[in-house]
Amino acid sequence: MHTSLNIDRAHQGARINIPTYHSSNPCVSCLSKAYCLHKSIDINKLINPANHYVQKFKIKKGDPIFHNGDDHKHLYNVRDGYVKIEHSQPIGQHHINQFGMAGDLLGLDGWADGKHRYDAYALSDGELCSINVKQLHTAMKLDPAVTMIIEQLMSYALNCTQDHIFSLSTHSAEQKLAYFLIEYRNRLDHLDLRNTTIRLPMSREELRSYLGMTLETLSRSFTFLENKGYIAVKNKEVSFTDLDQLEALLEPSD
């Protein structure tokens, strides 16, 4: 089935298990390393002091991470928790264009002209790694593998947004929700957080914004999928009761 293949392939970045070492470098003992931009870099290189450009810190639900207009001094890698990336409109309107989870790289929007275009907020408590852009450039010179990873991650990010565009421009409301749920679940799968029940970290309002529909239509789409028996919804908990049928919804109608 094509559409699901699409989803799967979009998230096929080969994720490698890297054995743990011990050092003062936060990356060396990082449990999320396998999902980070350092995933395929020789771990020994990270012990090099020149590569100490990563700093980890905790975030609490609601904390801002960066703002539109801020200087683009860091990239951020999510270690734990969930974040949203949104575009603030003048009249108090927001449009969310990304939900980030462990392993996602944030802040690529600022690289074009040195300023962030979007706002990022924590949707839950969590932990981030900030990556100093200047020092990252130094590391890129020292180790071409870092450059490769960054390129790949940016290309990957580009492909994800293209998938989003595809969904927005071709799917119905119910299909958009189904597509989102499947894709979201797949991303969790890759983090070994697979479960038949997932908990959505975002409110209906935030999801509405991401999917480009109204609150009411989103709510009706949830109940539609629930009545069909494809999912079970309890507030922010979603159980996948018939994944095959849910995916079948996305097949081009005959």
Next chain:
Amino acid sequence: MHTSLNIDRAHQGARINIPTYHSSNPCVSCLSKAYCLHKSIDINKLINPANHYVQKFKIKKGDPIFHNGDDHKHLYNVRDGYVKIEHSQPIGQHHINQFGMAGDLLGLDGWADGKHRYDAYALSDGELCSINVKQLHTAMKLDPAVTMIIEQLMSYALNCTQDHIFSLSTHSAEQKLAYFLIEYRNRLDHLDLRNTTIRLPMSREELRSYLGMTLETLSRSFTFLENKGYIAVKNKEVSFTDLDQLEALLEPSD
């Protein structure tokens, strides 16, 4: 694997005609240089033989440039003419996610996993520069400025797709068209092709796909904008008769 300076033609089957390699660097005499990824690189560095990774070639309307599944061996910079980037669906359906014009860099989709995800075709006769990715990497090591440019262009591309997402998820059909026309005109402006009348290189069907609506709705949106007096439409020629009002359409309703 390509280590020679000659442009390889390892695409499957006959693709595009790449002429034999000239001794002089095509960038040095390139008229489109100002819109290219080399725009802020010292031109003298381009004369360095190690930087001879660019090959220009002509394309004719309808020519494929790359295909989904192709190895990602080149990036392409548009010198002249117009191209479309589309995603082919199994059942003969296409979804266009980008229209490229002079100065646009194509093929970033393949960097994530080494294979192109999309198809690119010429919408008009034109001229492209193919940039060998391997040799580009060499150039990036030699000159960090190249790395910076690539990063910036990828970040810029990301931001453009985010703008597209924003339009798709918040605008009405007429607003989507207005937004597209304004943005398209702005891009032409940057190429010093400013004119009150522009000629769209794509068919209604192609534009329909890009904007995520039906042919009929697109057509009606054109006539809506025309009846309002904001534009004048004659086939693919569009004149901007009241740009201010057209832009006012995009302001959040009062």
Next chain:
DNA sequence: CGCGCGGTTGATAACGGTCAAGACCCGTGG
């Protein structure tokens, strides 16, 4: 307990999709 907030459900209207027909454009060939 009552209030506020997030979420759901219902009735109605508007927008956009669908189906069908007609107009226009343009290349081809008489």
Next chain:
DNA sequence: CCACGGGTCTTGACCGTTATCAACCGCGCG
């Protein structure tokens, strides 16, 4: 040069999906 034909584009009538407006539910909290 015009007539023809096929594809592209536009217009019209109708219908389905989604937005809008409004009421209601359930839960947490002061």
